[in-house]
Amino acid sequence: MKTNLYQNKMLIDDLSCFFSNKCVLENVSLSIIKNEILTIIGPSNSGKTSFLRTLNRMNDFNSDFSRKGNVFLDEENIFHMNMEKLRMRVGMLFAMPIPLPMTVYENVIYAPKRLGVIKHGKKSEMDAIVEQALRDASLWDEVKDRLDSSAMKMSGGQQQRLCIARILAINPEVILFDEPCSGLDPISTAKVEETMIALKKRYTIVLVTNNVKQASRVGDRTAFFLMGRLIEIGGTAKLFVSPKEQKTNDYITGRFG
Amino acid sequence: MRKIKDDIIEKIIFFCGILSIVFVVLIFGFLIKEGISFFKEFGIVDFIIGKFWYPSANPPEFGILSLIVGSVLVTVGACIIAVPVGIMAAVYISELAPKQIKDILKSLVELMAAVPSVVIGFVGMVSLAPLVRVFFNIPTGLTAFTGSIMLAFMAMPTIVTISEDAIRSVPWQYKEGAFALGATKWQTIRRIVLKAAMPGIIAAIMLGIGRVIGETMAVMMITGNAAHIPHSIFEPVRTMTATIAAEMGETVTGGLHYRALFAIALVLFFITFLVNFIADLFLGRSKNK
Amino acid sequence: MIKLNPKLSQKFAVAFLFCATIVAIIPVVIIIFIIIKNGYSAISLEFLTAMPTNGMRSGGIFPAIVGTLSIVFCAILITLPIGVCAAIYLNEYAKDTLLTRLIKLAIVNLAGIPSVVYGLFGLGIFVMFLGFGVSIIAGALTLSIMELPVIITTARGALNSVPPAFREASLALGVSRWQTIRHIVLPNALPGILTGAILSIARISGETAPILFTAAAFYLPHIPRSPFDQVMALPYHLYIISTQIPNMPKNIIFATALVLLMMVLSMSLIAIIARIYFRKRRKW
CATH class of the missing domain: 1.10.3720.10 (MetI-like)
Structure with a gap:
């Protein structure tokens, strides 16, 4: 039990979320283990995105949002943490690629600059951060010759990997992926998935996806959400071969959703 | 340091946000202050329905009906x-x-x-x-x-x-x-x-x-x-x-x-x-x- | 009533509406035409750069141009930062609370107050109460309050046109709210804000009533030395020479009107061109 606690990167304890008093997430408890990819599957409106956005408190900007229960990051309650500090440790990638309207280079260095990670004017230091982040996002070879062109001109898949690089540049501990491939073609999707698997050596990853096959390809463990409830969580292979719950079985075999 | 600077700027932004209210209240207050002191000397009814505007006559007339x-x-x-x-x-x-x-x-x-x-x-x-x-x-x-x-x-x-x-x-x-x-x-x-x-x-x-x-x-x-x-x-x-x-x-x-x-x-x-x-x-x- | 064939009545209606549109447009064309036709002959370099002479009946309008520019410059310097901050508050920070609704109501109200009432207010508070006297600064403060709602509204529009996704992306990286606004939202809203500011400058250059008792001097043939000086102002000068000076040569009045009109219209034109240019260059 003790060792298990030690492995937990994040612990979600009886979490419920509400938008204008409408319950979108009900009494969810689960743990996220260090250096795993936890995939979360479920039909739309199952509360999986609300759950993910609670983990780095992105929902806090919505004035209709309220919650009960707690979330711990390394045994520290995230709702007692400074919001900006939390987001530096728990990064998030959105469904649609959102490059900021500036060059590739500026996109990657934006957050380190604004967060004061680097000192002013140290060009070599900045170059190193940009190169490392782009390499880790498997984008370096494609863009190394046009770091100064606008990020808006890249392809969708490149943009999404640029967004990953932007997160890697601030060196977070956990990365939340919110349906990161929903707007991408199969080849770009495969590249993003490769990147994710490569990243799990150093980061803990939570992936929300609508694509059951994607979950089975990259997930170490998988959680199934339905109507705001956690129905089942377990090892991906096990959950897909012999789910405990009938509803899980119905969903992964494509009977609804 | 950064946090303090952010806080100060956000306070300034909030202050500018409510400045519109301050100006409206100020303008209204100013008009009402001078207006009321006028109505004390010259009745509000005579002011509104008075037909004659002779401000420099003796005694002056301040009827704004014609205006x-x-x-x-x-x-x-x-x-x-x-x-x-x-x-x-x-x-x-x-x-x-x-x-x-x-x-x-x-x-x-x-x-x-x-x-x-x-x-x-x-x-x-x-x-x-x-x-x-x-x-x-x-x-x-x-x-x-x-x-x-x-x-x-x-x-x-x-x-x-x-x-x-x-x-x-x-x-x-x-x-x-x-x-x-x-x-x-x-x-x-x-x-x-x-x-x-x-x-x-x-x-x-x-x-x-x-x-x-x-x-x-x-x-x-x-x-x-x-x-x-x-x-x-x-x-x-x-x-x-x-x-x-x-x-x-x-x-x-x-x-x-x-x-x-x-x-x-x-x-x-x-x-x-x-x-x-x-x-x-x-x-x-x-x-x- | 005779029932018209729908096709025929459509034709009549279109023709009729077209005429109405012409009626709506023609006055401004006529006004501009009259002023150019009667005024251009008196325009010369001397007219623009010399002091008025002979009881303003001859000479130039230089001090009035300088006066208007200095009042407008000061006014925009005051109102732009305040207006942009207020717009940032409303667009980026404010939640739907009673206070927010009050602020919005106050802005609507400020926008509707007649310009002459602003003039009275400026006289009462800046000229008298704060003791600035009739001066550039008193006029500029009056104009800046008057222009505040316009600046807030256009700046809000510009901020609002920056996609919310950019903010989310920045915030998700742990960048603070103000830093996000400062480095992501503001740079992308800047073209819109600046266009609004130029339009505001054009508008307040032509305002007369607010500076009537707060800044404008009847006749003052020298250039202002400090913000606490009185000045001649172009719109007020036009009012004076067209109503108060007997035997005023008509072409000088028209020329003065032409200079004022060109100042205002050229600035509006710059704003419109800038808007088209920035819209084409927009990155998202």
């Missing part, structure tokens, strides 16, 4: 011209005009809003007033009628732009439904589009009225400035705004006349507040749809 009549007359006159023309122009520009000239027409209408009111007053004085005098064979061309025409021009951009916005934002499904039933374009506009855009059009009219009532320089230059109750629109009139602008320079600070002008400003404040408030209500309603 109110002047303002209302000029405003109504301007609206009679500007409202129908403005709405028709808005319909044409948003629904009927060929695409290529739509933007040109719009910019030309908006161009009028950019012309300073003192320029409009001057042109009205030297070109329209003589025409009016000769055409109607009256002793002076500086009349309520002349003022109404020039003010109608000035209200036009407001009415056209805001109505056009309202008409354009009528969902195309409405129009398509009517076309599907075999209605012509004009029938659709008359029965469907205008009805749906009505809140926005009413807001446009209210804002146009607000613009006309508050107009100062042009009316001062072309309405003749006679403080009496006119018998027809072909007589000179004097508006509330023109009275303030023309007489403030001659008053003794803090004197009764000075405070009387603040009392007029208070009346104007209430009127324009009401007009703009109503406009905002209708504007909100037309946006929520």
Whole structure:
């Protein structure tokens, strides 16, 4: 039990979320283990995105949002943490690629600059951060010759990997992926998935996806959400071969959703 | 360090945010302070319904009825011209005009809003007033009628732009439904589009009225400035705004006349507040749809 | 009533509406035409750069141009930062509370107050109460309060046109709210804000009533030395020479009107061109 606690990167304890008093997430408890990819599957409106956005408190900007229960990051309650500090440790990638309207280079260095990670004017230091982040996002070879062109001109898949690089540049501990491939073609999707698997050596990853096959390809463990409830969580292979719950079985075999 | 700097900036932003309220309260407070001290010496009833405005007579008379009549007359006159023309122009520009000239027409209408009111007053004085005098064979061309025409021009951009916005934002499904039933374009506009855009059009009219009532320089230059109750629109009139602008320079600070002008400003404040408030209500309603 | 054939009535209606549009447009064309026709002959370099002479009946309008520019410059310097901050508050920070609704109501109200009432207020508070006297600064403060609602509204529109996704992306990286606004939202809203500011400058250059008792001098043939000086102002000068000076040569009045009109229209034109240019260059 003790060792298990030690492995937990994040612990979600009886979490419920509400938008204008409408319950979108009900009494969810689960743990996220260090250096795993936890995939979360479920039909739309199952509360999986609300759950993910609670983990780095992105929902806090919505004035209709309220919650009960707690979330711990390394045994520290995230709702007692400074919001900006939390987001530096728990990064998030959105469904649609959102490059900021500036060059590739500026996109990657934006957050380190604004967060004061680097000192002013140290060009070599900045170059190193940009190169490392782009390499880790498997984008370096494609863009190394046009770091100064606008990020808006890249392809969708490149943009999404640029967004990953932007997160890697601030060196977070956990990365939340919110349906990161929903707007991408199969080849770009495969590249993003490769990147994710490569990243799990150093980061803990939570992936929300609508694509059951994607979950089975990259997930170490998988959680199934339905109507705001956690129905089942377990090892991906096990959950897909012999789910405990009938509803899980119905969903992964494509009977609804 | 960063956090403190952010906090300070956010405090400044909040302060600027509420500054609008501070200014409104300040303006209102100032007007009410001078106004009340005026009403203490000169009754509010005599002020509103008094027919005579003789500020330098002995004893002075501060009845603003003739000024109110002047303002209302000029405003109504301007609206009679500007409202129908403005709405028709808005319909044409948003629904009927060929695409290529739509933007040109719009910019030309908006161009009028950019012309300073003192320029409009001057042109009205030297070109329209003589025409009016000769055409109607009256002793002076500086009349309520002349003022109404020039003010109608000035209200036009407001009415056209805001109505056009309202008409354009009528969902195309409405129009398509009517076309599907075999209605012509004009029938659709008359029965469907205008009805749906009505809140926005009413807001446009209210804002146009607000613009006309508050107009100062042009009316001062072309309405003749006679403080009496006119018998027809072909007589000179004097508006509330023109009275303030023309007489403030001659008053003794803090004197009764000075405070009387603040009392007029208070009346104007209430009127324009009401007009703009109503406009905002209708504007909100037309946006929520 | 005779029932018209719908096709025929459509034709009539279109023709009628077209005429109405022409009626709405023609006055401004005529006004500009009259002023150019009668005024251009008196325009010369001397007219623009010399002091007025002979009781303003001859000479130039230089001090009036300088006066107007200095008032407008000061006014925009005051109102732009305040207006942009207020817009940032409303668009980026404010939640739908009673206070927010009050602020919005106050802005609607400020936008509707007649310009001459602003003039009175400016006289009462800046000239008298704060003791600035009739001066550039008193006039500029009056104009800046008057222009505040316009600046707030256009700046809000510009901020609002920056996609919300950019904010989310920045916030999700742990960048603070103000830093996000400062480095992501503001740079992308800047073109819109600047266009609005130019339009505001054009508008307040032509305002007369608010500076009537707060800044404008009847006749003052020298250039202002400090913000606490009185100045001649172009719109007020036009009002004076067209109504108060007997035997004023007509072409000088028209020329003065032409200079004022060109100042205002050229600035509006710059704003419109800038808007088209920035819209084409927009990156998203």
